[in-house]
Amino acid sequence: MSGSEKSGRNSATLAEILSQPETWRRCLSELESSGAIGKILEEAKSRTEWTFIGCGSSFYLAEAATASWTILTGQLARAVPASEILLFPGMSVHAAENAQAVVISRSGRTSEAVKAAQMLSQEHRLPALGVTCAADSQLEEACDRTIRLQAADEKSMVMTRSFSSMLLALQLLAGGKSCKTEIASSLGRLAHHFAGRIRALSAQVEEFVARHSFADYVFLGQGPFHALAREASLKITEMSCSYSQAFHTLEFRHGPKAIVSPATCLTFFLSESGLDAESEVLAEMHDLGGVTIAICNRSNDVIRRSSDFVFELALDGAELATLAPFIVPAQLLGYFTGVKKNLNPDEPKNLSRVVILD
Numbered sequence: 328m329s330g331s332e333k334s335g336r337n338s339a340t341l342a343e344i345l346s347q348p349e350t351w352r353r354c355l356s357e358l359e360s361s362g363a364i365g366k367i368l369e370e371a372k373s374r375t376e377w378t379f380i381g382c383g384s385s386f387y388l389a390e391a392a393t394a395s396w397t398i399l400t401g402q403l404a405r406a407v408p409a410s411e412i413l414l415f416p417g418m419s420v421h422a423a424e425n426a427q428a429v430v431i432s433r434s435g436r437t438s439e440a441v442k443a444a445q446m447l448s449q450e451h452r453l454p455a456l457g458v459t460c461a462a463d464s465q466l467e468e469a470c471d472r473t474i475r476l477q478a479a480d481e482k483s484m485v486m487t488r489s490f491s492s493m494l495l496a497l498q499l500l501a502g503g504k505s506c507k508t509e510i511a512s513s514l515g516r517l518a519h520h521f522a523g524r525i526r527a528l529s530a531q532v533e534e535f536v537a538r539h540s541f542a543d544y545v546f547l548g549q550g551p552f553h554a555l556a557r558e559a560s561l562k563i564t565e566m567s568c569s570y571s572q573a574f575h576t577l578e579f580r581h582g583p584k585a586i587v588s589p590a591t592c593l594t595f596f597l598s599e600s601g602l603d604a605e606s607e608v609l610a611e612m613h614d615l616g617g618v619t620i621a622i623c624n625r626s627n628d629v630i631r632r633s634s635d636f637v638f639e640l641a642l643d644g645a646e647l648a649t650l651a652p653f654i655v656p657a658q659l660l661g662y663f664t665g666v667k668k669n670l671n672p673d674e675p676k677n678l679s680r681v682v683i684l685d
């Protein structure tokens with residue numbers, strides 16, 4: 328591998344991670360000009376129970392969308408892996424009059440996701456909305472209507488800008504459903520706010536990874552940030568073949584903290600709603616010798632004192648708008664850890680870009 332390949336300078340995955348602010352701007356403007364959100368909300372006016380479905384990163388995206396949906400609309404929503412729809416329909420399919428299914432798949436070709444969409448619309452007569460980054464996909468054929476974000480599609484095997492961009496689209500939809508405008512305006516300002524900072528952040532994460540080696544990675548988040556912890560855990564596993572776990576922050580005290588040592592990297596996705604309680608766990612794990620990363624919107628003395636790395640977004644606006652940018656430092660952590668371990672994050676071990684089953 329050449330020097331620039333070794334340091335991953337011409338990697339598609341790194342380029343796509345760094346392209347996120349511009350990709351968000353393009354996706355939001357395409358959604359606005361197409362009027363897709365308005366049309367979907369018009370059709371789905373009477374539907375008040377939403378089920379978000381996906382596989383892998385698209386399932387963790389479904390979890391983040393579900394949390395955003397419930398917080399913004401106050402309506403019941405659930406996240407279900409597509410495999411559960413297929414294998415345990417009695418437990419996971421909710422075919423009520425007011426029910427709506429949302430099937431998320433970057434490729435639009437993942438067998439479980441396509442089969443779930445077909446089953447929900449054909450056998451259970453459920454309206455299915457597809458969310459994808461691919462053109463003319465099997466998922467789009469199986470769904471009544473589809474949000475297609477082609478600007479967010481990527482060469483990378485692992486999902487990075489597709490994850491964050493499809494999340495923005497679903498948060499915009501939830502904002503429209505709840506008639507709450509703050510989320511839309513906050514999302515609109517995000518790209519500009521973050522564009523000037525992402526390269527400096529990338530250099531800081533690369534430098535952090537160069538200074539540390541870990542045996543265990545732990546990602547912690549409460550509320551909507553727990554879905555980010557799950558996705559971040561997957562990112563470091565996919566791109567660096569490292570052992571990683573995700574927990575609700577305060578749950579980490581109830582046993583899992585037994586693993587904490589100087590060889591443990593603990594990343595905290597700190598919410599504004601639970602900042603004090605979550606920062607107490609941060610301080611505790613730092614005192615136990617763990618190496619800590621704090622990802623937050625507004626930092627404070629406790630956070631700075633108890634963290635080996637702090638990413639402070641400082642975005643004015645809706646807390647939910649911080650979800651998409653918060654995943655970026657974790658994507659970079661996974662990427663640079665993979666490069667440091669002489670792996671190629673563009674070609675993760677054992678993985679295929681799409682899981683096709685017979």
Ligand code: F1P
Pocket residue numbers: 382383384385431432433434435436437440484485486565678679680681682
């Ligand atoms: C889902 C997915 C990805 C994972 C890998 C395999 O794909 O599980 O999350 O990183 O690429 O496929 P999709 O259904 O969203 O295309």
